[in-house]
Amino acid sequence: MALRKILSDNHPVLRTRAQEVKNINSAVSRLIDDMIETMREAEGVGLAANQVGVPKRILVASDCQEDGEVYALINPRCEEKEGEEIGVEGCLSVPGQYGQVPRCQKVTVSALNRKGEKVRLKLEGLPARILLHEMDHLDGILITDKAIRMLDPEELKSEEEST
Numbered sequence: 001m002a003l004r005k006i007l008s009d010n011h012p013v014l015r016t017r018a019q020e021v022k023n024i025n026s027a028v029s030r031l032i033d034d035m036i037e038t039m040r041e042a043e044g045v046g047l048a049a050n051q052v053g054v055p056k057r058i059l060v061a062s063d064c065q066e067d068g069e070v071y072a073l074i075n076p077r078c079e080e081k082e083g084e085e086i087g088v089e090g091c092l093s094v095p096g097q098y099g100q101v102p103r104c105q106k107v108t109v110s111a112l113n114r115k116g117e118k119v120r121l122k123l124e125g126l127p128a129r130i131l132l133h134e135m136d137h138l139d140g141i142l143i144t145d146k147a148i149r150m151l152d153p154e155e156l157k158s159e160e161e162s163t
Helices: 026-041 126-138 153-162
Strands: 046-048 058-062 070-082 085-090 098-103 106-112 118-124 149-151
Touching: 026 046, 026 058, 026 070, 046 126, 058 126, 070 118, 070 126, 085 126, 098 126, 106 126, 118 126, 149 153
Parallel strands: none
Antiparallel strands: 046 058, 058 070, 070 106, 085 098, 098 149, 106 118
């Protein structure tokens, strides 16, 4: 495993729709391992392959549970969305900035796992938000595009204290 450099918001790869993965091989598995290590080192909860300069439809996302499970999803597709809520999000590719972003409360996503097996996840709350955030990355969308309002550091501190 190796740490990968996380691209910042001005990099063109972040603004490009990622390509479908055609073959799941040892290179894909190694990329997933690197992404998990990079995400954890950066103290993030999700990471898309294009954030580390690889324009492929691969993401890793924490389920935010105590067991620390990390989903590794290849070619994820949203099947169902339900509800909407506004929450504060940050992004490893937009360091130091946070925004109020509307997201669905519940989501059902289908994808392939690293073994090439079909998986279907039904998530709600924060895990759903994380997954949708990373799926946006795969389409070249950043939080600065979706935020209804970006927060300055004082507002962020106020938001954190109220939760």
